[in-house]
Amino acid sequence: MSAYPKTTALMRRGAEFLGSEHAILCGAMSWVSERNLVSAISNAGGFGVIACGAMTPELLDAEIAGTRALTDKPFGVNLITMHPQLFDLIAVCAKHGVGHVVLAGGIPPKGSVEAIKAFGAKVIVFAPTLALAKKLLRSGGDALVIEGMEAGGHIGPVATSVLAQEFLPALADDYLVFVAGGIGRGEAMAGYLEMGAVGVQLGTRFACASESIAHPAFKQAFFRANARDAVASVQVDPRLPVIPVRALKNKGTEEFTAKQREVAQLLDEGKVEMGEAQLLIEHYWAGALRRAVIDGDVENGSLMAGQSVGMVSKEEPVADIIAEVLAESEAALSRR
Known part of the structure; x- marks a missing residue:
């Protein structure tokens, strides 16, 4: 039973x-x-x-x-x-x-x-x-x-x-x-x-x-957070269709905005194709996540979390x- x-x-x-x-x-x-x-x-x-x-x-x-x-x-x-x-x-x-x-x-x-x-x-x-x-x-x-x-x-x-x-x-x-x-x-x-x-x-x-x-510092960030701390990333350039990502707000969230500008400029200059541009964004997230989850850098890494984090x-x-x-x-x- x-x-x-x-x-x-x-x-x-x-x-x-x-x-x-x-x-x-x-x-x-x-x-x-x-x-x-x-x-x-x-x-x-x-x-x-x-x-x-x-x-x-x-x-x-x-x-x-x-x-x-x-x-x-x-x-x-x-x-x-x-x-x-x-x-x-x-x-x-x-x-x-x-x-x-x-x-x-x-x-x-x-x-x-x-x-x-x-x-x-x-x-x-x-x-x-x-x-x-x-x-x-x-x-x-x-x-x-x-x-x-x-x-x-x-x-x-x-x-x-x-x-x-x-x-x-x-x-x-x-x-x-x-x-x-x-x-x-x-x-x-x-x-x-x-x-x-x-x-x-x-x-x-x-x-x-x-x-x-996950690093103890990563877990502590979750324990301290409430629902409103898990925010969605902002799209900087409409030509770069970046899927929004929800994560705890920190310096890493701001760095992603700068990363989007950098990739958008590469698109402007014809140095990358759209598919490659999206992959660059994905690789950014993979690296930022690793910094937070594995290295415990909760300031600059990505603390991806849902609103149930509270x-x-x-x-x-x-x-x-x-x-x-x-x-x-x-x-x-x-x-x-």
């Missing part, structure tokens, strides 16, 4: 799809969602996801192997669609028999979904609009994550609660939809499950778990976080 019967019943389709006990995905956070955190989440009954980010195929190969050494439970890999070596990264996932690949950061390029499905993996996609969601699901996506602007890292312009009201009634009967962005407690999770979601994705709640390798007040084991949100969800559903 499940300790959370009502929650488990609503998550059943999602858990069966993921092969995990609970349909709670870990958001892919570069430098944070690596073998230690990913394996801990999967071992605790959730579904860990490796953040490939700007990794080379060789690094991803080592990370998947390292994760496998720490868990025999299912986990996934998140790939950025604009990565110049995307198909090489897919080949690495194929080599390891990865069961689920999450494609994030834009519309999957031609042939990528087919390449993933060719080795039997499930494809999880993101979509900012209902029309695009339907298109991606019809053309091979096995499940969808809808992520609201409250999330940390790269964000869209619409709130989670609005996306859920728009997408779930239209898709939940026929497709598997997970909800992400700003979910910090089980009561919110219960609400989305009742609306038809098959599970949720949490990022910020897991970033400071005991098993997270609900992160202490370091605790992944298993406790999962048990807490499940218990809150179950209590909320039992009060209905």
Whole structure:
């Protein structure tokens, strides 16, 4: 018997799809969602996801192997669609028999979904609009994550609660939809499950778990922060379509504005193409994140965090976080 019967019943389709006990995905956070955190989440009954980010195929190969050494439970890999070596990264996932690949950061390029499905993996996609969601699901996506602007890292312009009201009634009967962005407690999770979601994705709640390798200074910045400290980056030049990023406000946030100006000038001078310009921005984020997460430079690094950061007040084991949100969800559903 499940300790959370009502929650488990609503998550059943999602858990069966993921092969995990609970349909709670870990958001892919570069430098944070690596073998230690990913394996801990999967071992605790959730579904860990490796953040490939700007990794080379060789690094991803080592990370998947390292994760496998720490868990025999299912986990996934998140790939950025604009990565110049995307198909090489897919080949690495194929080599390891990865069961689920999450494609994030834009519309999957031609042939990528087919390449993933060719080795039997499930494809999880993101979509900012209902029309695009339907298109991606019809053309091979096995499940969808809808992520609201409250999330940390790269964000869209619409709130989670609005996306859920728009997408779930239209898709939940026929497709598997997970909800992400700003979910910090089980009561919110219960609400989305009742609306038809098959599970949720949490990022910020897991970033400071005991098993997270994030630097103590990075974790302390989260513990001190409240919701309004997690701000979205500003777009400097309309010709440079930079996806906004939500992070805790610091010097690094200001430096990103300067970086955009620098890249926009390179575009002006014809020194880079648009695709290359966007990659320069992505590499900037990868470096800025590393400075904060690994080196603990919380002044100049990037402290990517969702608005649920105010609900992160202490370091605790992944298993406790999962048990807490499940218990809150179950209590909320039992009060209905």
